[in-house]
């Protein structure tokens with residue numbers, strides 16, 4: 096691939112929107128199109144989401160899309176180890192903003208159990224995700240520290256979470272830069288996806304993403320490991 100082609104390829108992989116609302120509308124339409132195509136081709140579809148504050152508008156817009164949600168499995172790339180009614184729960188965020196109306200028929204798989212710590216639930220959550228197979232749409236967010244899912248810089252087992260040869264589906268993470276213990280998919284599980292999307296907003300995160308792309312050091316900016324993936328290659332959806 097020539098330098099010009101690689102620049103064009105990179106440009107194609109970075110979709111910039113004039114507003115967060117426009118991003119949410121286009122992302123919801125793109126994801127719905129992929130899910131409908133998966134339903135036609137394979138009779139089922141899978142969607143893995145990230146939590147945090149960024150995706151709330153996207154979830155609400157996607158919930159309005161007309162498709163056979165009853166054949167769509169929805170789960171999370173990670174969740175905080177809190178009760179499902181806690182304000183910081185990604186499970187709650189998805190249930191309250193996406194799984195409404197027709198989208199309420201989706202098959203939701205929670206990453207949280209009643210166990211005291213996520214390390215005690217890795218086996219159970221791995222079983223829950225055992226039949227997921229190659230994911231149709233994987234949507235990642237990114238923190239200002241370059242984390243994605245709950246693979247945080249400085250976390251004791253970050254290297255295990257980023258190990259591309261790992262056969263683990265999820266790992267328990269005790270972040271040092273964020274609250275709550277977490278259950279997180281591993282990078283190896285995340286990359287077994289047909290469509291890989293990074294959804295971020297704001298100038299600060301755009302600068303962090305660009306730094307990660309240039310420095311290529313996943314230990315300090317874990318998102319660099321996602322950007323390094325060529326199959327699947329991540330498409331970034333960004334708005335100011």
Ligand SMILES: O=C(O)[C@H](O)[C@@H](O)[C@H](O)[C@H](O)COP(=O)(O)O
Pocket residue numbers: 145146147148149150172173174175185235236237238239242243244245
């Ligand atoms: O549980 C989580 O926190 C998310 O899955 C995480 O990976 C999120 O995508 C980033 O932290 C960005 O969060 P914001 O959108 O709140 O900045």
